[in-house]
Amino acid sequence: SAVISQKPSRDICQRGTSLTIQCQVDSQVTMMFWYRQQPGQSLTLIATANQGSEATYESGFVIDKFPISRPNLTFSTLTVSNMSPEDSSIYLCSVEVRLTDTQYFGPGTRLTVL
Amino acid sequence: AQTVTQSQPEMSVQEAETVTLSCTYDTSENNYYLFWYKQPPSRQMILVIRQEAYKQQNATENRFSVNFQKAAKSFSLKISDSQLGDTAMYFCAFMKHEGNTPLVFGKGTRLSVIA
Numbered sequence: 364s365a366v367i368s369q370k371p372s373r374d375i376c377q378r379g380t381s382l383t384i385q386c387q388v389d390s391q392v393t394m395m396f397w398y399r400q401q402p403g404q405s406l407t408l409i410a411t412a413n414q415g416s417e418a419t420y421e422s423g424f425v426i427d428k429f430p431i432s433r434p435n436l437t438f439s440t441l442t443v444s445n446m447s448p449e450d451s452s453i454y455l456c457s458v459e460v461r462l463t464d465t466q467y468f469g470p471g472t473r474l475t476v477l
Numbered sequence: 478a479q480t481v482t483q484s485q486p487e488m489s490v491q492e493a494e495t496v497t498l499s500c501t502y503d504t505s506e507n508n509y510y511l512f513w514y515k516q517p518p519s520r521q522m523i524l525v526i527r528q529e530a531y532k533q534q535n536a537t538e539n540r541f542s543v544n545f546q547k548a549a550k551s552f553s554l555k556i557s558d559s560q561l562g563d564t565a566m567y568f569c570a571f572m573k574h575e576g577n578t579p580l581v582f583g584k585g586t587r588l589s590v591i592a
Contacts, residue, residue, distance in 0.1 A: 364524075393577050394577040396579050396580075400520075404584075405568060405582045405583065405584045405585050406522075406568070406580070406582045408579045408580075411579060453520055455522060457522075457580070459576065459577050464510055464527075464529075464572075464574075464576060465510075465512070465524065465527055466512075466572070466580055467524065468514075468521070468522035470519075470520070470521050471520045471521065471522075473520065
């Protein structure tokens with residue numbers, strides 16, 4: 364498997380502000396995935412982040428709202444911009460560990476927007 | 478596009494008993510992977526079990542086993558000797574075989590293990 368950390372683990376933010384979530388992996392991975400889990404719901408893919416190229420966003424998610432950086436093979440950030448209460452969710456990053464064909468998840472970031 | 482359906486929003490089981498969670502999926506792919514993930518209240522997504530579609534043998538991991546029926550596109554999870562620590566949300570997920578592709582999740586089943 365892989366050791367994946369996320370910072371912060373939780374935060375309470377004011378409407379209109381932005382929060383950057385960090386995801387760090389203990390090994391080099393090609394793709395990193397960002398998911399959103401709204402309260403009581405399943406996971407929805409926000410975007411796929413490949414090192415050295417622009418992230419690929421799913422329908423309903425745009426770069427201006429959720430900018431993603433992927434500066435190297437072990438690190439990525441997701442920013443939630445101009446937040447509203449509807450952005451209150453758990454945000455999770457995941458990676459596919461090389462040669463395992465399996466995705467492992469970070470511990471998640473619980474975001475509450477007031 | 479792939480879809481994953483979990484038709485049981487909630488289930489409960491007595492401690493030490495056996496429970497089966499259902500999952501069906503739809504895909505035009507021939508090779509793919511299926512997963513069950515567990516999410517306890519801590520919100521950490523934990524891999525429970527993984528199945529490769531091109532393997533006929535059902536995967537097992539200790540008390541957890543699957544019944545994979547490729548023709549029926551069914552992938553159920555059986556938990557034997559249920560323990561209180563098994564209480565969690567369980568998500569069924571699909572991934573294409575080509576690698577580095579995202580997971581497609583079902584809506585989840587909330588399992589409660591009762592003492």
